[in-house]
Amino acid sequence: MPFAEPDLRRTWLFGPGADVEAHDAMERSGADALIVDLEDFTPPARRDEARRGLAILLQRWRDAGRLTAVRINALDADGPIDLAAAMPARPDVIAYPMATDAAQMHALHAALTHWESALGIVPGTTGILPVCETALGVVNVRAIAGGSPRICAALLGAEDLAADLCAERQPDAVELDYARRRFVLECRAASIEPIDAPYTFGDTEGAVREARYARRLGYRCKALVRPEHAQTLNAALTPSDDDVCRATAIVDAFETARARGEDRALVEGLWVEVPTYRNARRLIERARRLDRRG
DSSP states (O other): OOSSOGGGOOEEEEEESSOHHHHHHHHHHOOSEEEEESSTTSOGGGHHHHHHTHHHHHHHHHHTTOEEEEEOOOTTTTHHHHHHHHGGGOOSEEEETTOOOHHHHHHHHHHHHHHHHHHTOOTTOSEEEEEEOSHHHHHTHHHHHTTOTTBSEEEEOSHHHHHHTTOOOOTTOGGGHHHHHHHHHHHHHTTOEEEEEEEOSSOHHHHHHHHHHHHHHTOOEEEESOGGGHHHHHHHTSOOHHHHHHHHHHHHHHHHHHHTTOSOEEETTEEEOHHHHHHHHHHHHHHHHHHHHO
16 A cells, blocks of 8 residues: 555645745644645646745655645646656655546556656555546546555545536535545445545634534545644544544443344444444544554
């Protein structure tokens, strides 16, 4: 796997490629993964400037303990130029915009293999993060995931996806609800980690509300575009003490019932069977891993 424990990368923060103040804010944000965006977040006139600064910027973020990513442009546009600048900076992940099919992933995989060989980077260690921000990308995410072993997660788009759907964008995100539900299902079927769409409005309360809703659907990670949202989203996507206590009660009650030869246990009105027991154990273990990571 290109980067370890993708479910622990709770927040993926996009930011511009040529804005020093924004880079400082991103580093201070507490987001688990930081994405330099050479696509939409960097005007074409400033892309050369952004490319020149990648080596110093990514090293600084690595020293701060962050997972580093670069979103390039498509390979049939400025993507090859972006890769030539990004790969010597040794990003952990290359994010690919408007991902729609496995062929794009095959091509990016081959390009990364070339650059790893040329730069003496351990083969296969640079991850690929498909950004699925069209209707076609969402319905094809399983095929996309099969396009490279470098893919262990995929990210759901928001604004481009809403535009592709001809949807009316609102803070409650009703227009993205089916895509959000389908995306987590398809990603789980492909055995990759789904990363929820960014909340692109300014209020923190709405961002937290959306993260909690996404978590209930099965998401453990979320993209974001505002540095000030990172800490509260990390908290929303981390099992709380109450969550762990409830999960522990489920595990204890089920194991006690099984030891008595019973098939299930009643906990707070819920009949706990094997799937619920396993899910509770998974939550407890993820909480432990997050705590160990600090």
